[in-house]
């Protein structure tokens with residue numbers, strides 16, 4: 001298997017277009033956390049035409065609701081949550097300049113279309129590997145919606161955060177392509 | 187009557203909450219190791235190596251294997267000759283969950299109302315299944331369950347005529363549709379019989395069985411093996427990224443049922459297959 005690709009946030013079109021399904025990638029830079037409730041609030045702002053609490057241009061959103069940090073740690077376990085629940089909101093965010101998302105599981109066709117159209121990428125991190133992934137997270141700052149607890153928006157600084165490209169900007173889909181190779185059932 | 191102090195139960199449950207969330211049962215870890223050796227897909231192998239490394243870090247640092255430390259599910263067998271001194275059994279179990287999740291830095295993932303969704307802040311209430319048994323012991327089995335895999339679980343009342351084959355197809359189809367969402371490699375609990383609610387409870391109970399342990403009835407043991415084989419032909423693989431290993435094991439539990447019905451429930455368990463038990 002090929003080596004890791006190392007990328008830095010914010011992402012440019014050039015970096016995004018170089019990523020292909022199945023690539024193992026190490027991310028260094030800032031990630032923003034947001035899951036169900038935070039997405040709902042962001043979307044309400046967009047619908048009202050109001051500014052967002054974060055500038056998402058070129059950024060990556062990580063779908064995570066971390067466990068609380070133990071004393072001496074910056075964060076508790078912090079693995080990805082299931083992405084499809086955010087599908088309804090994702091295309092609009094890509095339209096506004098979001099370059100990537102990190103979660104687990106398949107995305108719907110509307111998201112895959114948006115990735116092509118707006119040159120963006122969907123990564124998966126290993127679900128249930130929260131203790132391992134927390135090691136790559138070096139700092140955590142609250143950004144918005146602190147009342148949401150684990151669901152609030154935070155800015156994480158990560159070093160060599162391990163992910164795999166699941167849907168690229170060229171229409172590739174790891175789930176369908178790889179499943180076919182190993183499927184014996186009809 | 188044997189008396190068990192309220193605080194002893196609280197402490198036992200508190201500890202179980204923390205330990206179950208940080209230390210994977212050894213046979214589950216071994217099964218993941220074997221999966222790593224057998225997986226042919228390079229991406230699948232990468233995923234499994236991260237899962238193994240994660241389980242080791244969690245154990246060493248006593249931190250949660252997964253940030254979704256679940257809703258606490260307890261199966262409690264209460265001996266007929268046991269009495270709790272200083273409070274009620276249900277309160278003691280609840281207090282143990284509360285302290286475990288707060289003092290153990292576990293994530294609080296329970297909302298007070300299913301539609302208005304305000305977090306209770308201490309991960310209570312738990313889901314507690316009581317059973318009254320002969321004797322003077324109190325046996326508690328603690329299994330935190332995350333949302334990702336629980337959400338992919340399904341219960342259905344199939345026609346009795348669908349029989350064994352119909353059930354196998356239903357289970358395989360349920361796993362196929364779930365794809366990578368329940369964090370494969372998964373363990374599959376299948377409850378067959380009883381009625382609507384009983385099938386779901388025994389499907390969950392089936393997940394408490396040790397990996398590799400077959401149903402005592404050869405008829406169902408063979409069915410477990412057939413389901414496992416067929417599920418691993420789906421190609422879903424670790425985290426749904428393709429591969430040979432989609433499930434590590436299948437456990438069936440059965441119960442007698444009405445002449446007109448055949449209830450079947452499929453409870454999907456992710457690779458963070460956490461459970462511990464303790465007898466007081």
Ligand code: SF4
Nearest residue numbers: 128252332334369456
């Ligand atoms: S399905 Fe299991 S491993 Fe995956 S995120 Fe949920 S609790 Fe964690």
